[in-house]
Amino acid sequence: MNILVCIKQVPDMESRFKVAASGTWFEESDLAWRINEYDEFAVEQAVKLKEQLGDADLTVLSIGPARVKEALKKALAMGCERAVNIVDPAAAEKDSFQIASSIAAFAKDKSFDVIFTGMQSQDRGSGQVGVLVAELLGIPVLTTAVEFEYTDGSITVRRELEGGLRAAVKASTPALVTCQLGLNTPRYPTLPNIMKAKKKELLEIPIGELLKDEARLTTLALAYPEKKGSALVLEGEIGELVDKVIGILKEKTSVL
């Protein structure tokens, strides 16, 4: 079986973001980068499927500048066979449609049986790429999977709906699955696997070879949200903070 997993590298969400000079995205220097949380579940599920089948080939792909190789190396150390970096220093300026059509152009003639992506990225949160890739390839897509099962050419997932409800859905391969939080527990790469990963193939393809489409979306501006909240912000020494909070709870609530 031939498996593909698509990952994005995103900044740590606890970072202090600064709007870049362009005014349309954040300043990328001084940020700590990691694999998009949702995509870690995708990588883990892809590795698990490979382990289940024994005989499977697993490629991990990421679009972005040179730094995304770090994310790819982690995925290799988690158990992928080879990595593909679609090299695009300006990936942040592409819209979901351009990212998806580049991935689909790469995947088109490689007959992947199963493709995994995260359900969304943590930085943009558009939730479009996985579905678009599948539609462009003409294969079924099952979104928001919190459980995954593969048997004899068919995939069954539990989709997460609102309010604790789930839907069981089945499709035949080839198919694409988008992964939701809690689908599995992503493994930590072990030291021997990190060493092995260094020897694995890491292919580079310039974005220009794959991307033929114009953006469908224009970003006009990026800004901090207008502060609507009027939270009283307390800072200082722990003992004082505790006293202040107790005072406030006594004064403003009926619980103390």
Add this chain to the structure above:
Amino acid sequence: MKALLVGEYREGKLLESTYELVGFAQKLGCEFELFLVGTEAALPQVNAKLYLADVATVGEYNPALHKQLILDAVDKANADTVVFLHSSSGWDLAPRVALALGAAQLSEVVEIKGDGYLLPACNAKLRRTVKAATGKSVITLQAGAFMPAEQSGAPQVEKLTTSTPAQSEFLGYEQAEAGQVDLGKAEIIVSAGRGVGKPENVAMIQALAEALGGEYGASRPVVDAGWAPHDRQVGTTGQVVSPKLYVACGISGAIQHLAGMKKSEFILAINTDKDAPIGEVADVLVVADIKQFAPALTAKLAG
């Protein structure tokens, strides 16, 4: 501008979120018609044209069929904008429809801004203003971002059918098993977020909840990691709570968590990050390490 609003229906019921779509169209002041895969027995109360496909023949989750029916309705309505809720059905269907229409998709719109829209970025720490570069656009709305329209009137129904083949098979719904605690009834809830750092520290949050005479809750990553059971999860896929006091410990304030707790009477947040979005709903934000603050508060309450 003319919009086609894609209503939501599940297990015999029209979902209330359908009225948020109408509220959005009214706010925008645009002409609109509706689309629904549902039944005659649960029609939206709106004075507008409604394209109705029968759920018994189409199925509740059958995206290939839903997509084709929506495309037919877009054609009939001569719509240039298709609006979904950013929900499990919306984010599943919207990209399919956008691709087929050659349209841009704007996901999780929270506000209308000039001739563009505002979308959250980076866990709601930033906001992006975007505009479609195409003639047609597909929009998904953040749940709760737009006031639902008043429920009055009756739609003018036109039925749609399709013979498009399915790509996937819907096997049925499963309800998450009911838990032991009903957080919905608790007057005081102290919730642990990923900021508590490790499973052992959830006990610290539990101790604070006990000292305050309440229950403990958790954000999703804490539950997903198995540090707390699912019946403790607060949020869209957990429980919706409205206690007198909600204490958010090491919780960033992602929309899906806020959706579960923002109706609490008084919200106290403890976070090392002064800019964490939880500050948008909190009454008091204590900038501190929860591992120091929680035990100190617990001790003071006990003593």
